[in-house]
Amino acid sequence: MQHVSSNAYDEVSPPPESLSKIKPDLRVGFILMDKFTLAPVSGFVESLRFAADQSFRSLQIYCKWDWMTYNNLPVNASCGLSVNPTKDLDLKELKQNYDYIVIAGGLLSETRKPPVYLLETLKEIHAARIPIIALCSGCFVLGNAGLLDGRKCAIHFTTRDEFVGLFPKAVTLIEQTYIEDHGIFTCPGGTAIDLAADLIRVHCGEIRAQKTLDYLLIQQKPLHSQDKEKTTLDNPSTYENNMVSKAIAFMSENLSAHVTLKEVAEHVNTNPRQLNRVFLANTNEAPANYWRRLRLEHARKLLANTSAYITNIAIECGFSDGSHFILWFKKQYGETPFAYRKRRHGVDKLK
Structure with a gap:
């Protein structure tokens, strides 16, 4: 790991009046069960905090998070620390305002028989294709x-042993820091820093992920593709419909090519009308919109992790020109590609 000076990331944060215009890269809603285990929750949120702004002022700019409980009342961690919710548990808000929902468990007495309302809420969240993360006994x-x-x-x-007895249909594994399977993450405990860092890497870029690891004094081990599954926008396993999965894989392989939706439909042995229908049913958006989001997400990674010209990135990501790319990028993320790159490269003193 390359070392940086103590003030390497100490940059000027955006002016207050511009903060509301910046769309966060990563939004997480924590649902805390009573007697939750503090270590994984604190490791996860501290990782978000370091990635959330350019310095260490704990400003929720690029990452945002909220604390909730199933009954909107304060809860205690298993160590006795009391936490007040910052948001009410509202299903509509959960669907609209978060990229991930974390259910933080702890003592089994609180997670063996969770309230029906919470279970129904989690089913609705999963049906809306919002990834859910279970920390500690949140898996129960x-x-x-x-x-x-x-x-x-x-x-x-x-x-x-108890989990297998209660839920024999689940495929249980031990000695894993976390596992993702079709939009469900399970993390058995520990600090959850590696899980948070991987999500930050996907949504915020390598620079911010490394900033988090550096300042939490984590020496990251090399990650091999067979060791962990990452959830990304272009991961076909996110969707169970075979036609949608094949279409997304084809789109991901042709981000820069001038391929029409008719050609995508032909690739999966259907027609554009039927492709549109199954996409709406499985992703809640039209294939053209989904493909544009794939391209914009890829462009965002290139902006954060490379020094390529913005025009070249636009072309590589399938946009007809730089102006067209800038228009859609600002509409999607609330700022121009130049502003996005400048703020994220503001922490990059290693280049």
Whole structure:
């Protein structure tokens, strides 16, 4: 790991009046069960905090998070720390305002029989294709909701036997820091920093992920593709419909090519009308919109992690010209590609 000076990331944050215009790269809603385990929650949120602004002022700019409980009342961590919710648990808000929902468990007495309202809420969130992360015994909550049937899940070795007895349809694994299977993440405990860093890397870029690891004094081990599955926008396994999965894979392989939706439809042996229908049913948006988001997401990664010219990035990501790209990028992310790159490269003193 390359070392940086103590003030390498100490840059000027955007002016207050511009903060509301910046769309966060990563939005996380925490649902805390009573007697939740503090370590994974604190490791996860501290990772977000370091990635959230250019310095260390704890400004929620590029990452945002909120604390919730199923009954909107304060809860205590298993160590006794009291936490007040910052938001009410509202299903509409959960669907609209967050990229991930975290259910943080702890003592089994609180997660063996979670309230029905919470289970129904989690089912709705999953149906809306919002990824759910279970920390510690949060997997028991997801098990009760039926969301782990037929899915791989990471279980703490001390609770594995009970979990298998209660949820025999789940595929349980131990000695895994986390596992993702079709939009469900399970993390058995620890600090959850590696899970948070991987999500930051996907949504915010390598620079911010490394900033988090540097300042949490984490020496990251090399990651091989077979070790972990990452959830990304262009991961076809996110969607169970075979036609949609094949179409997304084809789109991802042709981000810069001038391929029409008719050609995409032909690739998956259907017609544009039917392709539009299955996309709306499985992704809640038209294939043209989804493909544009794929291209914009790829462009955002290139802006954060390379020094390529913006015009070249636009062309590589399938846009007809720089102006067209800038227009859609600002519409999607609330700022221009130049502003996005400048703020994220503001922490990059290593180049």
